[in-house]
Amino acid sequence: MTSKETTGNDPLDDLKRAMAQAMPAPDAARREANLARSQEIFATHQGSLQAARQNSATPTHRGFFAGVFDMLFTRTTGALTATTALVAVGLLYVSPLGEQLLRAPGPLVPTGGTAIPEISEPLAQAPRAVPPVIAAPTTGDTFAATEAAPVPAPSPSVAADAVVLPVPVPLVAPEAEGARRPEALAATTPLTSDADAADLSGTLNAEASADGIGTTSPADAASGRAIVAAPAPVPGNQIAASPARIQAIPPLDATPAPLPDSEEFANESPSPLRLVADEPVSTFSIDVDTAAYALLRSTLNRGQLPAPDAIRIEEMVNYFPYDYPAPDAGDVSPFRPTVQVFPTPWNPDTQLVHIGIQGILPAIEDRPALNLVFLIDTSGSMNDPAKLPLLIQSFRLMLDRLNPEDQVAIVTYAGSAGVALEPTSAADTVTISRALTALQAGGSTNGVGGLQVAYDLAAQMTGNGEVSRVLLATDGDFNIGISDPEALENYIAEQRETGIYLSVLGFGRGNLQDDTMQALAQNGNGTAAYIDTLHEAQRVLVDQLAGALFPIADDLKVQVEFNPAVIAEYRLIGYETRALAREDFANDAVDAGELGAGHSVTAIYEVTPVGSPALRIAPLRYAAEETTPIRAEFAEELGFISLRWKAPGAADSQLVEFPISATTGQSGTEAQFAAAIAGFGELLRGSDFLGDWNYSDAIALANANRGADAFGYRAEAVQLMRLAQSLAQ
């Protein structure tokens, strides 16, 4: 009757064995649902806790478990009823970590004249000194320099954190605060002054209070690690110790919707106006990333205007496919540059120099075999419909387009670390699909060296003449096994030499380290794209599969020398994070952007002709008068453009160069549309070069130049402009 294996000596051991055998695995779908729902409750619960704290009352009964929980509360945590603890909890709650949860991250400003500034000062410094993820660019200023990214100096979050002190400290909640918090603070803080609030919040980045993006860097840095230095000695209260302990926690974001403040954007201040007489040469690297546009769309669709720093105009312009002339047999380069000069839509006295570069599109069937390693972030924060499930769907879309010679492997990091799918032929869709389905977010142990594993695997897979690429898909947690940010960048730059490309795909909002994505992709010879919808996945991974995955020109740099006899001033619109030093142009060691098969790249200069009423820079009184006269044969030339590129995998660069004619022509719809998008970007950045030109003008210009627009991208852009227009009012 009784089975033999249950007859051991210790009945407990038998029971244990039987239990282990009988133990079912938790249902994955329910797990996801439970975690998500729990997160929601957690978020709403913070509000009710705040309300409870105001009265120093015990939590009201909620739900059938409340009785048990209240009992446990009182048994385990008598301190909850102590007012000082409540205040401390309340204050901690507005600390950077608390803020993530609140999702209405208005700045908290300590009133002046108290001891707080002395405390918040070193704190405000500390986070800057330790950029949370990727710090400085490795080579020159090719890359998104997080250091230089404008950050509101008096970090509101950090200031708030400094307020975690033993005594109740005066706090001011500015008007921009969410509705709940000010009440709570008013109850716990002795002083609230609207006048002070207005005054002080004026010193902060206005955007910071508007949508929280501006507050990102310091907040994140603070919650990341710099807070270790925070002197927060609250005697006899364990909560006080938490900032220091919290430092080990990643600012992940597992709930969708409102914007928390741990996003970071890479940008420089807009390229300034340059005087041709002083700096006749402008040099930059091409940029085929499109992440900024997708981010912009996601922000606008949520009813928020993006932070100016989130706007990278070149990425907006380059988001759209343009019908530029394609290279033919007569072209030495694998791309065809086209330059047009036409009047600026927003200024009749200046001109736009529109440079369109169209890459060749080799026949798909001729393409080399492709090895793709998906490096997938499966950390808990990916547990969100807009993250891992979207990612899986996106990759499925792409699988259909791969050839049987292509190979796919999957590596995950965080949680279930390691190789989730050994290199598999793309024809074996069942296996690949099963591996994708099995991916689960959650788990927390660090997958050691996910990136190394991915690169090693890619190296293994690479056969002769094949192209290998690592596709890193993440929501911003770059904890991929190399802890030192600089080492990470160096590692990727090293791997670049092996010929393996890296693409970074961003998913979800809330924790997106846009600057890190940029830096990684730029260092890894790749592109960064942000995927917010399946539609966007289609665009990035399917429609542009060839371009996104097959480079036709590496390290493509552009240099324009303006003719001082014709052009007095110029400025490059966008490309701030891609500016190169003049001498870097011919230096093949300096990395630059890659051009993918069939991709087009657009760059636009706004130039002011000599003698134009639009000149902004007055001539110097004491400048030397005599200038060497320009040779007569150059009088018709506006400037001279040079493009340098390397054949994929080659070490030495090649050069094409040709003059730009000074005659202003009629531009086609393509260039006009690009100009409309550039103007849209300028509007969002709050540029002062636009004069009276406004959203209505941008909409009219874009609408008039939609062209064929086979995929509806341009129509969508017009919708976004309209949205921005109403949001800006």
Added chain:
Amino acid sequence: MRMEASDEDLAMAAAGGDATAFGLLLGRVYSRLFALCFRLTGSRAEAEDLTQDICLALPAKLAGYRGQARVTTWLYRVAVNAATDRRRRQASYGRATEGWGDWEIDRQQSAVEAEDATDWLHRAMAGLGDGLRDTLALVLDEVTHAEAAEILGISEGTVSWRVAEAKKKLREIREKEEAS
């Protein structure tokens, strides 16, 4: 490294209002929590429901975590209490349940005896009664007697006595079955 924050660190952060830490912690302990719920209830469906109940109630609970106990100890206490509560509710509603208790009813009604270890497990667990069963649910997960005592709100001596008692009963059950 970020991912290496201890459970306690995460819990403290979550108690301070950090949703991220909360999500991370819950993701980390979910499997263990589910396993405990299964040992407490004896049925997969019941374990799923109980786990869900606990997940939904944890946000409110966690604000009370003060770092005095290990997170697992604290969490197990929540789970055991939730299980007790659930049993009470089901008893008062007279609802049919499955699981350890249910199996006992089944066995009484139909004398069908299955032969595999899983059924022995059910027979054994069903024969123990709630108190001993809850204690074993913890002890089988390498929880020390001291911790189990803390979780159950009883003295360590009582835990040890219960474990001994459970062993005795298990032996009895086995002997009875071998005799039959």
